[in-house]
Amino acid sequence: MTWKAILVGSILRISLAAMLFSDAALNAASPQIELIGKLAIRGDHRDATEDQRKLEDGSHANQFGGLSGIEYRGTGNRFLLLADRGAGDGAVTYHCRYHEVELAADPATGTLSFQLESTHLLHTLAGEPLVGSSAAHQQHQHNKNAKHAWTAFDPEGIRLLADQSLLLSDEYGPHIVVVDPSGRISYEFTVPDKFRLREPENGVVQQGIYSNRGLEGIAVTPSGNRMIALPQSPLIQDAVIEDGKCLGLNCRSLVFDGNHNCIREIVYPLDNLASGTSEILAIDEERLLVLERDSKAGLEAKTKKIFLIDIAGASDVSGIESLPKTDLPENIIPAKKSLLIDLLEPRFGLGGENAHEKPEGLCWGPRLADGRRTLWVCCDNDFDASISSEIYCFAVDGLDR
The missing domain is CATH 1.20.5 (Single alpha-helices involved in coiled-coils or other helix-helix interfaces)
Structure with a gap:
């Protein structure tokens, strides 16, 4: 040779x-991903308020469901579940609320257990009920009296703060508020004006959040010094309105500092024009998870995914009035994005005919005995008594640095 x-x-x-x-x-x-188990809570389950009234559409005032957010209390198996605006897509004066529950995962048997412990009603700073009524929201929009306080709320995201108060985001305003342990708002963030839901001018809305596409999720980094809120879809000025839909790929998120000041806007790129975001969850100060989905159930469902994103090098677009519908200019860097979990992947058994329409909430839970983190997902049944509220628990290994 x-x-x-x-x-x-x-x-x-x-x-x-x-x-x-x-x-x-x-x-x-x-990262290594394993589905530990799946839990289904009947659609006709009742909450802990013991309110026997029926609302305007005949739905029960104490109906459990509409799970739009989930958060871990930090000890034992205690979690918080946030309900959204109630039955009928805003047609009823549902008193907004969250629940405290016990959720436990058993990797040995692949089962989850659920126990409802308490239900807490939400109130304004003045003590008035926060209601999911879209009529109440429209009344506030049209009321020119500056002293008229808003009472309409569509809760979507929930996070526990260090002082045990709660950080909530909603779609209507959109609003970001801090709620004290009694359920009363104690503080409201200032959301940039470009994100506000606007009234039409000459029959057309030119700017702001598209109706019912407000702040779907909110995240708090481990330090507590950074909070990121994410709308369901791009702002109207960053999209095109077609067939009653706001279509675009470039979804702006809001980054707040520890003093509740908005310090940046960064772009989260959606996977396709048919999907929107449902939740955002912090891993560390720069990496987060985003839940992105379409609005289809069963065999029609195509996108139910959890992405890992990194915002470290993302451009600040707060000074840019309008973004393109799809492709970004070369000088604008969006959040880096990679797939972590495809909920429709056959090995999980959550797809096909079983695919739930609305995976909505994400949170970390207690670590398993082997050190793996648990990642919990809750699904919104829209308060439909014929549809179960589903909860999934995944074991995740390999995300820690």
């Missing part, structure tokens, strides 16, 4: 070893 053949053989062996090492390193770094 000549020296050239020996050299070529050595180079090939080194290259192959490098490739194998690279693949092994990549695989080792890839």
